[in-house]
Amino acid sequence: MDEKLFPFDTIEPKWQAFWRAEKLFNVDTNNVANKYYCLMMFPYPSAALHVGHGRNYIIGDAVARYKMMRGFNVLTPMGFDAFGLPAENAAIKDGIHPEISTLNNIRTMKEQFNRWGVEYDWDREVISCLPAYYKWTQWIFLKLHAKGLAYKKKAFVNWCPSCQTVLANEQVVDNACERCSTPVQQKDLEQWFFKITEYADRLLKDITKLTEWPERVKTMQRNWIGSSCGVEIDFKVEGSDEFLKCFTTRVDTIYGATFMAIAPEHLMVHTLIKGAKGKEQLLKEIQKMRDVSRIERSDAKVEKEGVFTGRYVINPASGNRMPVYVANYILMEYGTGAIMAVPAHDQRDFDFAKKYDLPITVVIDDPASPLDGARMKEAYTAEGIMANSGQFNGMSSEKAMEKIADYFENKGFGKRMTRYRLRDWLISRQRYWGAPIPIVYCGKCGTVPVPDKDLPVLLPGNVEFRPTGESPLKAAKDFVNTKCPRCGGPAARETDTMDTFVDSSWYYLRYITPGTNDKPFDTAAVNKWLPVDQYIGGVEHAILHLLYSRFITKFLHDIGSVGFDEPFKNLFTQGMITKNGVKMSKSKGNTVSPDALIGEYGADTVRLYTLFIGPPEKDAEWSDRGVEGAFRFLGRVWRLVEKVRLSGMKTRPEAKLSQAEAGLKRKIHRTIKKVTDDLDGGFHFNTAISSIMELVNESYDLIGKDENACGSAVLREAAESVIILLAPFVPHISEEMWQLIGKKSSIFRSSWPIFDKDAMVEDRITIPVQINGKLRSTVEAPLDIKEEALKELVLADSKVIKWTAGNAIKKFIVVPKKLVNIVV
Numbered sequence: 001m002d003e004k005l006f007p008f009d010t011i012e013p014k015w016q017a018f019w020r021a022e023k024l025f026n027v028d029t030n031n032v033a034n035k036y037y038c039l040m041m042f043p044y045p046s047a048a049l050h051v052g053h054g055r056n057y058i059i060g061d062a063v064a065r066y067k068m069m070r071g072f073n074v075l076t077p078m079g080f081d082a083f084g085l086p087a088e089n090a091a092i093k094d095g096i097h098p099e100i101s102t103l104n105n106i107r108t109m110k111e112q113f114n115r116w117g118v119e120y121d122w123d124r125e126v127i128s129c130l131p132a133y134y135k136w137t138q139w140i141f142l143k144l145h146a147k148g149l150a151y152k153k154k155a156f157v158n159w160c161p162s163c164q165t166v167l168a169n170e171q172v173v174d175n176a177c178e179r180c181s182t183p184v185q186q187k188d189l190e191q192w193f194f195k196i197t198e199y200a201d202r203l204l205k206d207i208t209k210l211t212e213w214p215e216r217v218k219t220m221q222r223n224w225i226g227s228s229c230g231v232e233i234d235f236k237v238e239g240s241d242e243f244l245k246c247f248t249t250r251v252d253t254i255y256g257a258t259f260m261a262i263a264p265e266h267l268m269v270h271t272l273i274k275g276a277k278g279k280e281q282l283l284k285e286i287q288k289m290r291d292v293s294r295i296e297r298s299d300a301k302v303e304k305e306g307v308f309t310g311r312y313v314i315n316p317a318s319g320n321r322m323p324v325y326v327a328n329y330i331l332m333e334y335g336t337g338a339i340m341a342v343p344a345h346d347q348r349d350f351d352f353a354k355k356y357d358l359p360i361t362v363v364i365d366d367p368a369s370p371l372d373g374a375r376m377k378e379a380y381t382a383e384g385i386m387a388n389s390g391q392f393n394g395m396s397s398e399k400a401m402e403k404i405a406d407y408f409e410n411k412g413f414g415k416r417m418t419r420y421r422l423r424d425w426l427i428s429r430q431r432y433w434g435a436p437i438p439i440v441y442c443g444k445c446g447t448v449p450v451p452d453k454d455l456p457v458l459l460p461g462n463v464e465f466r467p468t469g470e471s472p473l474k475a476a477k478d479f480v481n482t483k484c485p486r487c488g489g490p491a492a493r494e495t496d497t498m499d500t501f502v503d504s505s506w507y508y509l510r511y512i513t514p515g516t517n518d519k520p521f522d523t524a525a526v527n528k529w530l531p532v533d534q535y536i537g538g539v540e541h542a543i544l545h546l547l548y549s550r551f552i553t554k555f556l557h558d559i560g561s562v563g564f565d566e567p568f569k570n571l572f573t574q575g576m577i578t579k580n581g582v583k584m585s586k587s588k589g590n591t592v593s594p595d596a597l598i599g600e601y602g603a604d605t606v607r608l609y610t611l612f613i614g615p616p617e618k619d620a621e622w623s624d625r626g627v628e629g630a631f632r633f634l635g636r637v638w639r640l641v642e643k644v645r646l647s648g649m650k651t652r653p654e655a656k657l658s659q660a661e662a663g664l665k666r667k668i669h670r671t672i673k674k675v676t677d678d679l680d681g682g683f684h685f686n687t688a689i690s691s692i693m694e695l696v697n698e699s700y701d702l703i704g705k706d707e708n709a710c711g712s713a714v715l716r717e718a719a720e721s722v723i724i725l726l727a728p729f730v731p732h733i734s735e736e737m738w739q740l741i742g743k744k745s746s747i748f749r750s751s752w753p754i755f756d757k758d759a760m761v762e763d764r765i766t767i768p769v770q771i772n773g774k775l776r777s778t779v780e781a782p783l784d785i786k787e788e789a790l791k792e793l794v795l796a797d798s799k800v801i802k803w804t805a806g807n808a809i810k811k812f813i814v815v816p817k818k819l820v821n822i823v824v
Contacts, residue, residue, distance in 0.1 A: 006631075006638045008602025012732040016114055024748060025064070025119045027075045029512055032528045036072035038064045039508055039568075041537030041545070042079045042126075044500075045105035046086035049112050050591040051610065051622060052577040052584035058610045059574055059683065060536045061118040065728040066679050069752040075529065077511040078113070079126035080106050083134070084500025085163055088433035089180075092466055098433040099461065102129055112594065117603045117731050124511045128503035133510065134435040135456035136520035137503050140552065142438055142449050143559060149195040150427075152447070156265035156290075156332060157426055159187040164467030166191060168426045168499065169333065171544065175293035186265060186290050192428035192437060192496065196551045200225055200420040202565075203550055212570040214617070220542040226421025231405050233340065233414035235260060235313035237272070238321060244268060244313055247335035247419050250342070251408065252401040254317045255389040256363035257340035258353065261306065261327035264289040266337045269309075272324060276310040282326075289328045297328050304329055304352040315340075316413040317390070317404075327352060333423055343379065344371070350379040363388050364397045425548065427499045432465035432472040434497025442484035442491040451485050457493070471495040504545055505552040508532055508567060520561075527563040532570075539573035546571075572683060575619040577610075584622075592622055604730035605631040611685035611729050633693060634733060637722060640699055641737045644719040647710035659780070660705050661714045664698050665759055668714070668721050671695040672755040675725045685729065692725050716741075724753055769794055770821040771803045779820075787814050794820050 019025065040060035043053065064076040082102045091101035106127065113120070126133055144150040158167040162182035166189065171178045196203075204225045207218050230249035237244060244260060262268065264286045273282050285307045289297070296302055306327035313322050322340075329348050330339055343353035343360045353360055360373035364384040371380055386395045392403060408414040428437060436457040438450035450457055460479040465472050473479055473495040484491040506520070512529050513522040537545075549567050557565040576583050579590040597606050609630035614620035657665065671691050678688035699718045702709045709715050720741065727734035727747045738747040762783060767790070769777040777799035781790055791812055794800055800822070807824035814820055 006602070006635045006733070008604060008733065011736045012115075012117065012603050015732045015735045016117060016119075018735070018746070019119050022746065024068075024746065025074075025076060025121050026123060027073060027121055029075065029525055029529060031073055034071060034073050035529060035533075036067045036074045037529050037533045038067060038074055038076045039511075039532045039535050040076075040078065041535070041541065042081050042504070042507060043109065044084065044086035045080045045082050045102050045109055046090040047105065048108050049594065050584055051594050051597070051606065052579075052591070054116060054594055054606070055574050055577055055610055055616070056537060057113065057118045058116060058607050059572070059616055059685070061116075061731075062607075062611060062685065062728040063534060063536070063679075063683065064119075065731060065748055066752070068748050069724075069727065069750065071751065075511075076120055077124035077126075077514075078120035078122070079124075079507060079511070080109070080128065081500060081504050081507070082106065082127050082129035083434045083497075083503050085165070085429075085431065085433075086500075087129070088431060088465070089163070091433070097461070098465060099129065102433075115598050115603055116594065117607065124514045126507055126510050126514055128435075128500070128507065129433070131456045131458060132517075133507075134459075134503065136510070137435045137498065137506070138438040138450070138455050138457060139452060139520060140506060140556075141498065141502070142452065142455075144194055144555065145439075145449050147555075147559070149198060149555065150192065151195065152190060152192050152428075154188065154190045155193075155267075156186045156188050157191055159185045159189075161185060163431075164469050165430045166426060166428065168501070168544075169423050175295040183293065188265075191426055192494075193424040193426050194502075194551075196425045196548075197420060197422055199551050199554055200227075200422045201418070202554060203422075203547065204420075206550075206554075206566060209566055210571070213568075214539075214571060214573055217539065217542045217546065217571060217573060221547055224422060224543050224547065227418055228420075229416070229418050231408060231414045232336070232417050232419075233316065233408065235316065235322070235338075235340070237324075238312040238314060242268070242271065244324070244338050245336045246338045246340045247417070248340060250345070250401075251404050251414075252386070252397045253342040253345045253363055254315070254340065254404060254408075255392075256342040256344050256361045257315055257317075257322060258320070258343060258359040258361055259341045260313050260322050260324045261330050261339050261341050261349075261352065262324065263330040263332045263337040264326055264328070265332045266326070266330075268338075269326060272309040272311045282307050282309070286326050289326065292328060294331055294333075298331060300348065302329065304348060304355060306352060306356065308356075316408070316411075323358070325352075325356070333421065335419060344373055344376065345379055345381055347379040347381070350376070361388055425499075425551075427502055428496035429499055430469065430471045430496060431467055432459075432463055432497065434500065435459070435503065436473070436479075437494040437496055437498055439494040440482055440484060440491040441494070442487060442489060444489055445484055445486045445491075448484055448486050448491070454485065459497075471497070473497070501544055501548050505548040506556070508535075508549070509556075509562070523561055523563070530562070531564050531566055532568045534570045534572065535568040536572045536574065538576070542573070572617070574616050575614075577613070577620055577622050579622045581621065597627060601627055601631045602634075602732070604733045605634060608634065608689065608730050612689045614686055616683055616685055633696070634730065636700070637696055637726070638733065638737070640696060641719050641723065641740060643703065643710045644716050645740050657714065658706065659764065660702050661709075661712055662763060664702050664718055665714050666762065667695055667698045668718050669755040669757075669759040671725065672721060672753045673760065676752070676755070679728075688725075689729060692722060695725075696722055721753060723747070724750065765817060767794075767817075768819055769797065769800055770819065771800070772823060773821065776800065776803045783817070787816075790814060790820065794822075 064074050068074045087102045088098050091098035158172050160167055160177040160182055162180045172184050176183050204227055228249055231251040232247045234243040273279055306325040309324045311324045315322050341349040343349040344362045362371045362373050365371055365387040366384050383397045386392045386400045392400045436459055438457045440448050442448050460476045463472050463476045480492050482491050482493055509521045509526050512525045553567040554565045556562045584591045609627045674691040675688040678684035723734050723737045735747050765783055766778050777797050779793055804824050809824055811823040
């Protein structure tokens with residue numbers, strides 16, 4: 001296309017500079033009238049952005065601009081999730097210090113945002129790797145620690161051998177590291193955790209408050225938290241004072257429990273096998289089980305394997321001895337990591353019992369066909385009648401469930417409880433690039449939190465940061481060696497750093513008062529602006545970031561720091577942009593750089609195509625031909641506006657509208673309604689843009705029918721409407737065209753158009769004409785035409801004259817506004 005018709009290379013820098021000079025996106029947070037907090041998830045500054053990343057930011061910018069034109073006081077800040085593995089791995093790959101790499105990438109990304117025409121209130125920028133920010137991340141850690149919600153314990157944890165660090169359960173996908181896809185191992189390490197399980201019930205119940213969140217995100221969170229109601233039972237280990245706790249949702253089967261199975265990672269394993277014959281061989285077998293992925297171990301088809309510990313527990317219901325096995329199909333993340341095995345009524349237990357020749361006792365009988373444990377081919381898992389269950393024999397299993405639970409609580413054998421699949425959040429990392437954990441270890445005082453007045457605990461700069469399997473900070477003696485804040489004696493700092501998801505769990509609060517030095521945020525100001533009105537980001541954060549942010553918000557609410565307990569009112573999760581059928585990534589070599597596209601077609605073209613590519617909540621395949629189509633469309637719009645402008649704005653009175661002009665006016669107001677409904681009702685950018693394209697086509701149709709149409713007031717109205725409706729999507733060209741037609745201020749200081757219901761009403765109709773029951777013609781008539789006038793119009797029609805020639809008209813039947821039938 002002739003670049004002179006659409007000079008994006010001069011238009012776009014001009015308006016980007018104008019918006020910054022005018023501080024179009026800067027907001028006074030003291031003014032909360034008609035406030036609208038529109039927030040995009042802040043990015044990892046690990047590399048330059050590609051067009052797949054751009055979808056999130058372009059959507060957010062379009063929403064912010066639209067809301068601005070609707071009269072809202074729009075707060076739209078941006079920052080960078082600058083600590084953590086993504087930024088550190090990028091620095092290691094490039095061979096430079098993470099701080100230098102990260103800040104360089106931030107500058108690059110800000111330039112990209114600017115070239116896209118994506119604007120923010122940059123005066124509110126937060127960068128999580130800077131001390132002014134992570135001081136308050138450490139403060140939140142200390143508040144959790146003071147409440148007993150941050151603690152250190154030894155546990156089997158997920159270890160990524162590639163990233164050389166531990167991972168939270170939520171960071172393991174299909175038994176692999178969600179960052180690098182390396183298979184995860186299990187390691188027994190001492191680590192720091194946040195006790196998110198204390199909030200499990202509230203996190204689950206309060207999902208009902210999230211009425212403006214996508215249903216699939218809420219379902220993902222419900223499933224991850226995973227509530228189960230049952231009974232926790234204490235099984236006494238024979239010959240000791242120890243108990244094994246077991247949680248079961250099937251307490252009705254307790255009398256049929258013939259052995260106990262525990263996970264290879266269970267903390268009681270070493271206690272149970274102490275003194276056992278062949279202990280070393282047992283440990284080898286147990287380690288072999290640990291090395292198998294949890295996905296494989298939980299597969300119902302996997303062969304059941306186990307080792308006998310040599311110990312027994314006592315069944316509190318039957319009094320029978322139950323051998324304790326370490327079994328491969330038991331996972332620590334479910335229940336207590338120990339199960340009472342009931343082979344007659346659980347297929348996995350049945351398979352294990354058959355393999356190791358363990359008793360199978362029927363306690364729920366099939367009323368239609370009595371069961372015999374010795375002859376059973378598979379477990380009976382349906383409801384039935386209680387058998388071999390003492391005083392509960394003859395009851396329905398459903399009724400016995402409650403009765404046995406009552407009995408156990410009365411006897412002190414166990415208690416009803418709700419358990420969750422959710423596990424505590426593992427937050428310590430054996431990597432350099434993260435916020436230091438504000439804890440010191442004193443030989444005299446033990447574990448001591450760093451006082452608030454000594455924050456931030458600064459991350460030292462001169463450190464060999466490449467991962468070795470233990471924290472690089474251990475080698476930084478000037479950092480490690482310190483004084484105990486309690487007794488003043490020698491002490492050592494904690495050398496693990498915090499997971500980057502701790503940094504991102506509260507950043508949306510900092511934006512409101514980013515300059516405060518004596519507190520993380522101003523509570524009064526935050527309470528006026530939050531919850532966030534619209535949060536936009538990828539569905540991949542449904543569990544990790546969104547769940548953690550909900551937890552931290554609830555905690556801050558409980559200690560009085562905020563007055564709300566859910567951080568995000570509305571959530572929109574955009575789909576991915578794919579190339580060659582898969583998600584864009586450097587490793588796959590299928591990324592598309594926005595810089596080259598903007599150089600060739602302009603930012604508005606890239607923005608338009610990104611929004612038009614498909615429903616924004618769904619994945620979409622990138623097409624270079626589609627970009628060209630978007631470019632051609634903007635060229636058509638530019639030429640249309642030029643035609644109207646060059647007409648000198650001569651207008652004809654609307655009282656003399658032609659039929660074609662009246663049709664265009666209807667289309668204008670129907671388009672305004674359609675675009676408004678699409679933006680208010682779920683960000684249907686693609687259908688909104690499609691309706692604007694139709695309006696442009698009808699405008700050209702009018703010009704084709706009437707060479708003087710460029711002077712029409714209706715065509716001018718159409719051109720103005722196209723410009724203003726396109727503005728949130730393609731802001732640079734819209735600002736330029738707005739100025740070309742004589743407007744003085746920014747288009748984003750203008751009001752969004754309001755559709756006229758009366759103008760949308762059709763004032764003419766097409767009426768079919770039948771002769772002796774067969775369709776012979778149609779006539780255009782005013783909507784309110786009288787019957788006599790309609791008869792005259794029909795009888796004057798050339799086709800009607802032809803078909804009635806020489807015949808007497810016997811009847812002239814009119815069905816008002818629908819049909820004329822002539823009988824000859």
